[in-house]
Amino acid sequence: MKNITPLFYFKDHIKIVDQRKLPLELKYAYCRNEQDIFSAIKKMKIRGAPAIGVAAAFGLYLGIKDFNSKDRNDFIKRMEKVIRYLSSSRPTAVNLRWALEEVKQEVLANRGLKIDKLKGLIYNKAVKIMRDDQDRCRRMAGFAFGLIKKGDSCLTICNAGGMATSGYGTALGVFFKAKERGRKFEVFACETRPLLQGARITAWELKQKGIKTTLICDSMAASLMKKGVIKKVFVGADRVTMNGDFANKIGTYSIAALAKLHKIPFYVVAPLSTFDKKLHSGRDIPIEFRNKDEITKLYFKKSIAPSGIGVFNPAFDVTDAKLVTAFITEKGIIKPPYAKNIRKIINGRK
Amino acid sequence: MKNITPLFYFKDHIKIVDQRKLPLELKYAYCRNEQDIFSAIKKMKIRGAPAIGVAAAFGLYLGIKDFNSKDRNDFIKRMEKVIRYLSSSRPTAVNLRWALEEVKQEVLANRGLKIDKLKGLIYNKAVKIMRDDQDRCRRMAGFAFGLIKKGDSCLTICNAGGMATSGYGTALGVFFKAKERGRKFEVFACETRPLLQGARITAWELKQKGIKTTLICDSMAASLMKKGVIKKVFVGADRVTMNGDFANKIGTYSIAALAKLHKIPFYVVAPLSTFDKKLHSGRDIPIEFRNKDEITKLYFKKSIAPSGIGVFNPAFDVTDAKLVTAFITEKGIIKPPYAKNIRKIINGRK
Numbered sequence: 200m201k202n203i204t205p206l207f208y209f210k211d212h213i214k215i216v217d218q219r220k221l222p223l224e225l226k227y228a229y230c231r232n233e234q235d236i237f238s239a240i241k242k243m244k245i246r247g248a249p250a251i252g253v254a255a256a257f258g259l260y261l262g263i264k265d266f267n268s269k270d271r272n273d274f275i276k277r278m279e280k281v282i283r284y285l286s287s288s289r290p291t292a293v294n295l296r297w298a299l300e301e302v303k304q305e306v307l308a309n310r311g312l313k314i315d316k317l318k319g320l321i322y323n324k325a326v327k328i329m330r331d332d333q334d335r336c337r338r339m340a341g342f343a344f345g346l347i348k349k350g351d352s353c354l355t356i357c358n359a360g361g362m363a364t365s366g367y368g369t370a371l372g373v374f375f376k377a378k379e380r381g382r383k384f385e386v387f388a389c390e391t392r393p394l395l396q397g398a399r400i401t402a403w404e405l406k407q408k409g410i411k412t413t414l415i416c417d418s419m420a421a422s423l424m425k426k427g428v429i430k431k432v433f434v435g436a437d438r439v440t441m442n443g444d445f446a447n448k449i450g451t452y453s454i455a456a457l458a459k460l461h462k463i464p465f466y467v468v469a470p471l472s473t474f475d476k477k478l479h480s481g482r483d484i485p486i487e488f489r490n491k492d493e494i495t496k497l498y499f500k501k502s503i504a505p506s507g508i509g510v511f512n513p514a515f516d517v518t519d520a521k522l523v524t525a526f527i528t529e530k531g532i533i534k535p536p537y538a539k540n541i542r543k544i545i546n547g548r549k
Numbered sequence: 550m551k552n553i554t555p556l557f558y559f560k561d562h563i564k565i566v567d568q569r570k571l572p573l574e575l576k577y578a579y580c581r582n583e584q585d586i587f588s589a590i591k592k593m594k595i596r597g598a599p600a601i602g603v604a605a606a607f608g609l610y611l612g613i614k615d616f617n618s619k620d621r622n623d624f625i626k627r628m629e630k631v632i633r634y635l636s637s638s639r640p641t642a643v644n645l646r647w648a649l650e651e652v653k654q655e656v657l658a659n660r661g662l663k664i665d666k667l668k669g670l671i672y673n674k675a676v677k678i679m680r681d682d683q684d685r686c687r688r689m690a691g692f693a694f695g696l697i698k699k700g701d702s703c704l705t706i707c708n709a710g711g712m713a714t715s716g717y718g719t720a721l722g723v724f725f726k727a728k729e730r731g732r733k734f735e736v737f738a739c740e741t742r743p744l745l746q747g748a749r750i751t752a753w754e755l756k757q758k759g760i761k762t763t764l765i766c767d768s769m770a771a772s773l774m775k776k777g778v779i780k781k782v783f784v785g786a787d788r789v790t791m792n793g794d795f796a797n798k799i800g801t802y803s804i805a806a807l808a809k810l811h812k813i814p815f816y817v818v819a820p821l822s823t824f825d826k827k828l829h830s831g832r833d834i835p836i837e838f839r840n841k842d843e844i845t846k847l848y849f850k851k852s853i854a855p856s857g858i859g860v861f862n863p864a865f866d867v868t869d870a871k872l873v874t875a876f877i878t879e880k881g882i883i884k885p886p887y888a889k890n891i892r893k894i895i896n897g898r899k
Contacts, residue, residue, distance in 0.1 A: 392767065392768060398844070398854040402854050402855050403855040406855050406858060412859060414860050415862075416799065418706075422802055449768055450766070453772070453803065456771055456810055457806060460810065494764060497847045504572070504752050505752050508756060508762060508764050510764050511737070511763050512765075
């Protein structure tokens with residue numbers, strides 16, 4: 200099966216699939232400097248926690264590749280400036296900061312090298328982060344696909360697929376693996392208002408892989424749960440805190456609470472780069488609020504609401520750890536108690 | 550304050566606000582026969598359980614006004630044929646059938662009259678149903694507005710306002726009355742996918758009445774409940790069964806379940822014409838499934854999903870009686886146990 204990937208790297212530019220146009224148009228954004236990457240992340244041409252981490256790492260490379268002094272301290276300063284800039288493109292997903300920190304540590308550990316070497320190091324590290332991300336996705340899928348039983352209907356929200364990662368995906372990776380292994384099952388995809396990543400990207404990815412998919416409005420999930428149709432929920436995450444609370448696309452908390460009410464297992468599929476060792480609980484996660492036009496104008500064009508109406512548009516919500524049946528990471532499945540078991544798996548990581 | 554009404558009646562035609570165009574365009578559909586009314590209801594130019602009841606009553610008049618035989622039996626047969634036809638325009642809201650039955654009983658009780666008199670009787674009965682509906686809305690609002698306390702944030706879904714009734718509204722009528730009485734409060738309006746009646750019509754009605762309104766995507770309600778923002782929920786209904794289960798716009802069950810979880814009072818505002826004496830429980834309510842284009846094409850124009858994707862598009866869901874704090878009717882507030890108390894209020898009705 201064809202791999203679905205949101206980003207292609209070259210020595211002098213990065214080519215990004217403009218996901219705002221999917222699935223009707225396959226258009227690319229060509230990023231030649233850190234501003235282009237910043238803008239692609241902020242405007243959500245590229246989105247998905249692992250994918251924006253990878254994009255940021257390449258953005259850092261683009262931001263230092265033309266540095267032309269021989270002063271290593273200036274180089275480090277320049278790198279740190281670009282890191283601060285790229286970190287500020289979106290606030291919620293921690294993978295963005297994680298990836299930039301990974302690159303930075305690599306440079307600091309090799310700061311004795313010549314600047315040209317350091318530039319190559321950064322490029323190679325970005326490539327490695329991207330490749331590792333795909334490997335992690337496949338490992339997570341390997342741990343989780345067995346959770347899907349013959350005849351299951353699974354629910355997902357937003358896009359946690361190839362386009363949200365370096366390829367393959369977190370939650371959708373589990374579906375892809377189950378399909379590869381010949382499991383018969385189907386997926387209900389929440390359209391995911393306001394930006395419709397479910398209708399546009401998830402439905403498109405699942406269809407390409409030949410998985411039976413039904414698109415629903417977000418408000419229909421509860422009704423399907425009540426009828427007993429939905430057997431499992433799989434979602435991605437933008438940030439997981441040390442007690443197991445996590446932020447993900449707005450609407451995730453609603454689904455998690457309803458899944459609990461209807462006794463449906465709820466799984467979060469996220470690499471350890473999504474876990475924030477610095478945050479104790481979901482209350483600490485910064486939530487991004489986005490432009491009201493995302494809601495009042497369909498596709499930023501056709502107005503659907505009266506002018507001047509107030510709008511509340513958080514991009515994410517926070518789901519309590521107690522609603523999560525298990526986290527699936529590249530190091531294995533984490534079950535409650537999360538406060539203990541997340542630490543255990545993270546500390547065993549390095 | 551200006552009254553908001555979806556329908557204007559004349560002797561030879563009915564003028565209906567085409568609600569699919571609101572709020573950006575105020576366009577009218579001119580209905581000159583029963584087919585025009587059938588189409589206006591089916592295509593949702595007019596929608597809302599009480600409003601389609603009123604439209605159907607006028608549709609019956611348009612369907613018999615040109616009857617030109619003097620045979621009263623043929624007239625009755627013609628009337629019954631038009632009733633069957635109009636009843637089939639939409640399946641879930643019981644007010645449609647209730648209004649047609651009201652007109653029919655009026656005719657049958659006066660079948661000795663000349664056919665021209667019977668035609669006048671039907672017209673006058675349709676006018677009376679419309680006027681009574683407004684009175685009922687105001688009575689319900691009178692019973693319920695006291696439930697809104699100073700500083701409350703209330704949540705609603707879909708449009709249960711002037712446009713869903715003969716004017717004033719069911720759930721929104723409660724807000725209008727609270728505003729008229731000088732209560733300070735605010736409303737969060739769910740946009741209500743797929744047809745966005747909340748974003749388009751509810752937000753527009755509330756804004757016109759000067760009520761502080763914030764528009765949200767349906768998936769955001771849970772997050773606001775978790776934060777403790779939402780203090781009460783008010784919704785309308787399309788059909789209430791004798792045990793207190795009820796059908797309303799898809800997404801209502803989700804909100805009701807989440808309100809219960811967050812210990813938020815959940816009120817259903819519906820005239821007794823919405824109660825179906827023939828149905829025992831929500832399992833018996835026929836649910837309408839609508840065209841997939843409502844979901845895959847925004848505003849029936851711009852495709853947002855991959856072509857050929859499966860779609861599940863129920864127009865309504867059913868909420869269990871146990872999730873309802875109280876029903877507000879024109880005869881007063883009904884509290885649990887509903888199986889007993891609904892019968893009591895309905896039997897005291899005639």
